[in-house]
Amino acid sequence: MIQFEGVSKIYETQLALKEITLSIERGELAFITGPSGAGKTTLLKLIYGHERPDKGRLTVGNFDLSIIKQKDIPHLRRQIGIVFQDFRLIDTKTVFENVAMPLRIRGLSDREIRDFVFESLRLVNLRHKLDAYPPTLSGGEQQRVAIARAIVAEPQILLADEPTGNLDPENTRAIMEIFKEINVKGTTVVIATHNPELYTHSGRRVFKLQEGCLIGVEVL
């Protein structure tokens, strides 16, 4: 599903990723881990086409991101749900409208949008907050809204950048259950985290990054 073949990414003079070669299978739930500045976010950004590889070949589904055209990027992104590290919620839109954004893009009817959004908010246990605005929510609630938005359109791939950074252990477990549930339905899930609690004893593959290099792959 996701294939890195000797991919490097350089920001001006700084090497962010160095010759990464890895493969994540369709339907897999995998973790990318490493300390801050290891290149986890850059690796995710490459997957959803926010950054282009400077070297090597990267394929996501049927898309070759080394040569992808501008007009194809929206099609790629519609197959991916993203939980951003900074959430990227729109403060002037209600929770409902924030979660509905990917569905608006896909041109769904208002009735379909309502059904999907309600279901997604039910999954993250925020059904009662649909009329609230993000600034009135706690950090954990905002994170769950971001997750609801990422999964609402039932994407083929779900990317999560530090998805439990603002959550207490109980909410962290709840969120991980949601990811597992989505994964069971066939979605490929890639979680970038530096929190070992998430992947320890998960039985999933963990790709370890350090200073832009892939230093190991383990099943923990």
Add this chain to the structure above:
Amino acid sequence: MISGYSFRFAFESLRKEFWLNLIASLSAGIGLFILAIMALGFYNINLLTKRLPEKFTVVLYLKDLPQEEIDKTIKDLKNNPMVKSVGFIPKDRALDELKKRLKDSNILLEGLEGNLLPDTVEIRLKPEYMKKEEIKNFISTLRSMPQVDDIDYGEDIVASIVVIKKTVETYGIAFIALVMIGVVFNFYTTIKILFYRRKEEVETFKLLGASKGFIRIPFLIEGAIIGMAGGLIASGFLLALYQALLFLSSKLPFISSLNIFRQILSLLISLPCAGISLGIIGAFFGLGKIRY
């Protein structure tokens, strides 16, 4: 591709940025009003210069001549290839007409003995000879005729209309183009500001897979709505001008001779359409290239 959501997005932005949009609409309205006035002026001057050959008349005041000589003069004039028609007004008829006109102020004529008015010949020229130099030569020929006492042909009017026409042709189009660019620039900057104010939202939409069309259309709709509002404001100004001219035309008859009333009415409809088109053009350029 144009969904109800695009309209909702556009209307939401119009509501949130009410003052900015109002100012943009007012500026566009003033610009479009200036354009309308320019177009009306341009149209009327062109019409005036086109109708000049129909209305242009050379009036010859003859000396006191016997009838045979008057007939001969008229015959000679009719034979001139430049002349389209010749009309003769005998001095007695001219006096009768004057009396009719001065019906209420007859006192002016009471002290006069006999008829002091001359016999008059009115000459109309063929349109192909309505050129400044040709007219000048023709007038010189007439002046050299011994039967002619004086000539009146509105030399100043001919000269000024020619000058106005040339000026309008040279600078008018350039000025209209300049005002049009100004109006488009107004939309360009407004949409650019609106776009940057919603940049975060737009960036998020892009990351979630929005196409360029999905991002652009609400702003194009917004440009069209601001343009239409500007057009309606300009139509309002024009309607006020129309009412003022209607009122003045009863007092100043020359206003009725201007062919603007029908044009104003058609512009009332055209201005909102022009506003919409210019708004969309301005918005399109204001959005620039959208990159992922």
